[in-house]
Amino acid sequence: MTKAERTRETRERILAAACEVIAEVGFEKIRMWMVAKRAGVSTALLHYHFETREKLFTEAMTYSFAQTGTELDRDAGSVPASVILARILNSLLPTDPELRQDWRLWQELWVRALRDDSAQHLAIDLYGQLHTWVAEALQRGIDSGEFAPCDIDTTTTLLLALCDGFGIRLMLADSRVSLEAAKGAIWGVVADALGVPAKFPAL
Template identity: 80%
Template sequence: MAERTRETRERILAAACEVIAEVGFEKIRMRMVAEHAGVSTALLHYHFENREKLFTEAMTHSFAQTGTELERDADSVPASVVLARILHSLLPTDPELRQDWRLWQELWVRALRDEAAQHLAVDLYDQLHTWVGQAIKRGIDSGEFTDCDIDATSTLLLALCDGFGIRLMLGDPKVDLDSAQATIWGAAASVLGTGPDFPAL
């Protein structure tokens, strides 16, 4: 029973991510998510009482899915590869990550007007900062990276990913994925003393 409940929640959250990314939070209706997930509206409301709760859970779900993928065989590859994977995942590099970016953009807009959304955004950024910082610390501890200010470097790399990510989402003709990754990795390499080429993932 518990497993079935968990699977239903996962299906609803996956559907919510897709619908929110497609139409935006302001236009979303609970009925739309229920139909997309293949469940009744009553069952949807059983799990999520309102749109706000559903949005928060959907964002957290999307974030957790990315985190799970980033942890794949992380202990058996160099720290530079782990860091490159994280930076790659922070850009809209494939359809799933473009969907994640649409969710982030919805969160940013809501956070300007809603205190709960603001707290959620800050909390998720803290987690991103931790992921980047842990990869850098691992490389420093192993001797792969030069010692540096981990917090400042993590903040710099996150800011670069945000800036380039927005321009990639906008389809800015002056920016492409390869140049974005090269620039971001160049900034990392200059601080961490690693090779200038973006590592193979």
């Protein structure tokens, strides 16, 4: 392994550890030594890569977001557009332990964004990337004839808002909202707008 590869591996290990710790204790309570311990590195090495908690938080959010994006890109060119869209929407809900961790990070970001300009800019940028993912999936389906034409920006904004709203209720373990009901309601909007079957596709 080259020096550059070792450096990249160390940074990724630190960022993965940071995601775990931030999700567990929250940004306000996190200490750099907690992340160093979880990552198996010295505090000095952690500070070498990330000078402040704020920088670590920002890069951890970006790292977590990128990991989800990488997963969504798998075999994207060989499956129906409805499945690609369903995978994206599924990833925007707390559907498994890893995505619940991502949701805790998002919630930390939302809180920070209310009083910190850099966090606000990061949140808006990440939402922009989410908007692009959903919009591109819609455009792919329209181009292939699988989806009926729609106002892509409006539909994308609505789907993101629905995922946020249902996601919050699911994270709160609200007994009036189940994961299957949430997915069904969101896909109902997709079905009406795009002219596809009302059942959420198998992933």
